[in-house]
Amino acid sequence: MDVKDIIKEENLAYKKTKVLTDNEMHYCPGCTHGVVHKAIAEVIEEKDIQEKTIGISPVGCSVLAYNYIDIDWQEAAHGRAPALATAVSRLMPEKYVFTYQGDGDLASIGSAEILHACNRGENIMVIFINNGIYGMTGGQMAPTTLPGMPTSTSPYGRDVKLAGNPLKMTEIVAQLPGTTFVARHSAETAGAVRKLKKAIRKAFDNIDEKKGTSFIEVVSTCSSGWKLQPDASNKWMKENMFPFYELGVLKDE
Amino acid sequence: MVVLQAESEVAAANMLYGGAACGKKVMTSSSSPGVSLKMEAISYIAGAELPALVVNVVRGGPGLGTIQPAQSDYFQATKGGGHGDYHSIVLAPNSVQEMADFVELGFDLAFKYKNPSMILSDGMIGQMMEKVELKDFKPRLTEQEIIEKYGDWATTGKTADRERNVTTSLELQSELQEQFNIKLQKKYRELEANEVRFETAFVDDAEYLFVAYGSSSRICMKAVEIAREKGIKVGLLRPITLYPFPKKELNQLADQVKGMLSVEMSAGQMVEDVMLSVESKVPVEHFGRFGGIIPSPDEIVKALEEKIIKG
Ligand SMILES: Cc1ncc(C[n+]2csc(CCOP(=O)(O)OP(=O)(O)O)c2C)c(N)n1
Ligand SMILES: [Mg+2]
Numbered sequence: 001m002d003v004k005d006i007i008k009e010e011n012l013a014y015k016k017t018k019v020l021t022d023n024e025m026h027y028c029p030g031c032t033h034g035v036v037h038k039a040i041a042e043v044i045e046e047k048d049i050q051e052k053t054i055g056i057s058p059v060g061c062s063v064l065a066y067n068y069i070d071i072d073w074q075e076a077a078h079g080r081a082p083a084l085a086t087a088v089s090r091l092m093p094e095k096y097v098f099t100y101q102g103d104g105d106l107a108s109i110g111s112a113e114i115l116h117a118c119n120r121g122e123n124i125m126v127i128f129i130n131n132g133i134y135g136m137t138g139g140q141m142a143p144t145t146l147p148g149m150p151t152s153t154s155p156y157g158r159d160v161k162l163a164g165n166p167l168k169m170t171e172i173v174a175q176l177p178g179t180t181f182v183a184r185h186s187a188e189t190a191g192a193v194r195k196l197k198k199a200i201r202k203a204f205d206n207i208d209e210k211k212g213t214s215f216i217e218v219v220s221t222c223s224s225g226w227k228l229q230p231d232a233s234n235k236w237m238k239e240n241m242f243p244f245y246e247l248g249v250l251k252d253e
Numbered sequence: 254m255v256v257l258q259a260e261s262e263v264a265a266a267n268m269l270y271g272g273a274a275c276g277k278k279v280m281t282s283s284s285s286p287g288v289s290l291k292m293e294a295i296s297y298i299a300g301a302e303l304p305a306l307v308v309n310v311v312r313g314g315p316g317l318g319t320i321q322p323a324q325s326d327y328f329q330a331t332k333g334g335g336h337g338d339y340h341s342i343v344l345a346p347n348s349v350q351e352m353a354d355f356v357e358l359g360f361d362l363a364f365k366y367k368n369p370s371m372i373l374s375d376g377m378i379g380q381m382m383e384k385v386e387l388k389d390f391k392p393r394l395t396e397q398e399i400i401e402k403y404g405d406w407a408t409t410g411k412t413a414d415r416e417r418n419v420t421t422s423l424e425l426q427s428e429l430q431e432q433f434n435i436k437l438q439k440k441y442r443e444l445e446a447n448e449v450r451f452e453t454a455f456v457d458d459a460e461y462l463f464v465a466y467g468s469s470s471r472i473c474m475k476a477v478e479i480a481r482e483k484g485i486k487v488g489l490l491r492p493i494t495l496y497p498f499p500k501k502e503l504n505q506l507a508d509q510v511k512g513m514l515s516v517e518m519s520a521g522q523m524v525e526d527v528m529l530s531v532e533s534k535v536p537v538e539h540f541g542r543f544g545g546i547i548p549s550p551d552e553i554v555k556a557l558e559e560k561i562i563k564g
Binding site: 050051052053054056063064066070071072073074075076077080083084085086087088090091092095112113116 | 255257259260261263264265267268269270271272274275277279293294297301408409410411412413417418419420421422423
């Protein structure tokens with residue numbers, strides 16, 4: 001059999017969704033961002049809502065998310081994506097609006113905007129990429145950095161006496177009546193990605209039903225920032241992040 | 254109409270940014286300390302080239318300052334205010350009528366130039382009661398009309414017939430960022446050439462000139478009357494657009510008058526633009542009360558006599 005006989009439409013086992021562009025991603029090997037982008041793009045295609053979806057990208061490594069998912073995008077100031085999403089969703093209630101934010105963006109500089117958007121129950125989806133550090137700027141300590149976790153600004157590990165304890169944003173927003181669906185996922189295995197996609201689908205369905213804010217944390221790795229190989233990062237995440245940031249659905253109303 | 258009370262001025266202005274990117278007519282208002290917080294988003298709106306309207310009813314500062322009227326945010330309003338090389342289009346009403354009229358004008362200019370507009374008012378105009386004639390209600394443009402009139406840039410959802418619309422102020426490649434800044438500067442030169450608005454009174458025979466905007470211009474009209482009763486031939490130029498500033502007109506008037514007094518409820522901010530416009534042809538001085546104090550017409554006439562005429 002010739003290669004030509006194998007590379008045929010009917011033999012195709014996997015196809016990149018059209019909602020992802022052909023642009024080469026700038027993410028480091030092993031980065032979680034690209035995997036989550038793909039999950040979102042696939043759900044957008046499956047739900048056939050490309051024409052009605054508007055993404056708000058953050059400041060952080062995923063600032064250029066608009067280069068990869070082929071929908072209309074707004075690029076926000078650091079932490080302010082939920083404020084932009086509030087306006088977009090209220091001005092165009094028939095659209096699917098989501099923010100995509102890192103942990104520095106959402107849990108630190110943007111803590112006020114996310115809390116109030118969730119509290120108002122804005123009809124949006126929030127994707128919260130928690131890699132425990134400020135990835136883009138060189139791996140500084142974030143509000144989510146684990147106690148004792150070394151970062152470039154806490155080289156001896158996070159000292160909670162000095163820097164406070166990590167903020168569990170997902171637990172906090174789950175308490176707010178404005179949120180309808182709050183879950184913590186990961187994306188390091190095919191199984192995990194499948195579960196994540198299910199959550200994203202649910203979040204978009206919630207927008208259909210005008211149920212309020214859906215908030216999905218994705219516990220993530222940052223190989224470059226953590227200074228570990230991708231596989232070692234996944235291992236470190238499972239051993240250290242998962243016990244602290246427990247995966248699962250916190251709220252589903 | 255969608256109205257929302259935001260949790261902070263930071264959020265309000267960033268909502269403005271999001272709404273502007275949808276091609277909607279969006280406005281936000283506050284007084285000085287709140288407008289400082291809005292500066293982040295205003296810079297992004299300028300950088301993303303989006304239309305929006307901000308109203309600042311100025312109070313005295315710095316810091317928490319006072320809640321009384323002032324004009325001490327002139328620098329912030331006209332020189333950018335947030336980070337980066339940009340300008341808002343700044344309109345300075347001096348009546349309640351203009352407070353109403355400039356909303357439409359502000360939006361028209363904002364859409365025409367895809368740039369933030371600001372109405373720079375003060376605590377006196379902002380709290381005054383006057384007769385207002387409201388113009389006929391104009392229905393807002395549909396999404397299709399906006400596309401036809403202003404271009405297809407709004408993030409309303411990527412349809413199959415076009416590329417995705419992305420509103421961003423980010424360009425990491427310095428060469429391209431410089432090109433973008435050159436484009437912005439071109440827009441500002443266009444504004445300076447085409448959108449300067451001002452008003453004059455008693456300038457035909459004037460030997461001296463008051464330059465004043467907003468509340469101060471109303472007080473200066475009385476000062477002109479008092480001065481003229483005393484035989485001092487003084488006129489008034491009132492900039493209506495503070496950015497773009499009526500540079501050319503002031504420069505021409507400098508060939509006629511013997512001196513100019515910039516009257517502001519600040520420690521002297523607009524006076525710098527008056528000086529730059531006049532190019533040292535005649536003496537330019539500043540007179541102001543600040544911290545929430547409103548100057549009296551008599552004080553202004555006295556300042557003209559002491560700082561310019563005796564000068
Ligand atoms: C107001 C402001 N402060 C700081 C920065 C610099 N900055 C850029 S990215 C970033 C960190 C983002 O970290 P995170 O949200 O965790 O995203 P990650 O890169 O880890 O995905 C910071 C602080 C900025 N752009 N704007
Ligand atoms: Mg991070």
